[in-house]
């Protein structure tokens with residue numbers, strides 16, 4: 001929650017058309033003062049002054065490359081409430097000046113890319129650009145080469161998309177899902193994988209003996225659980241000593257329409273709540289926090305928890 005004074009200060013900072021223009025530009029591209037001046041056709045000192053104010057307030061970050069300084073929106077450092085104001089402005093303003101800025105910016109970035117070697121042109125923001133073969137699936141499959149997995153339980157496995165990634169690096173993968181139809185789809189997808197088995201079951205009450213698995217994964221499943229603490233307790237029970245639990249779930253949010261549309265029974269978790277659930281089951285937390293913020297509105301944040309059974 002923001003205090004009255006700081007709310008007014010933030011609104012004042014956003015309450016200038018030039019600053020909103022500059023923020024909108026550097027929200028989608030890292031740009032230099034010279035580039036911002038060329039796009040907006042404003043005087044350079046004016047651009048620099050506004051950038052300075054925005055950077056001072058922590059809304060922008062800068063990065064030096066040779067003689068140039070690139071500016072970008074510093075979303076990670078924005079207080080949640082300020083980000084909400086910024087998201088609102090960004091998504092709700094429709095204006096010819098902003099549209100024209102955007103077009104000029106795209107032209108300028110294209111010209112910049114043509115003139116520079118590709119890695120240099122995208123240095124510092126490579127993940128935002130397409131590069132042949134560098135898909136997220138290729139990344140996941142490749143990085144998994146480092147993993148040596150034992151007996152894995154994929155809880156709330158869905159149709160086996162993730163099990164398909166894990167199977168080549170695991171001794172065995174057991175897909176558990178409460179939906180018979182989904183498990184049939186997983187079985188069809190993974191028909192050729194000899195080390196994958198399928199169980200229709202409820203993660204709140206597993207039919208496995210204790211200490212049956214080396215790794216347990218709960219990927220986008222806890223938002224469907226009526227008693228998430230029970231699911232985590234079951235995951236901990238079936239883990240062997242030294243085994244690992246990985247949870248990937250939504251951070252707590254207020255987009256009730258999405259919760260309803262996807263039939264979630266809760267709207268995500270705070271890291272503190274998730275930590276409490278995990279520790280209560282006797283697991284040691286290696287990491288629990290927000291690992292990712294979606295680029296597109298409403299900017300869901302993803303919580304990761306990595307825990308180990310001592």
Ligand SMILES: C[S@@+](CC[C@H](N)C(=O)[O-])C[C@H]1O[C@@H](n2cnc3c(N)ncnc32)[C@H](O)[C@@H]1O
Nearest residue numbers: 156157158177178179201202203219220221224
């Ligand atoms: C969003 S899908 C995620 C699938 C998969 N983990 C993935 O990320 O691709 C959630 C799955 O959890 C399953 N599920 C929900 N509650 C469950 C429960 N209590 N026990 C087992 N499966 C459950 C649903 O049937 C659904 O297939």
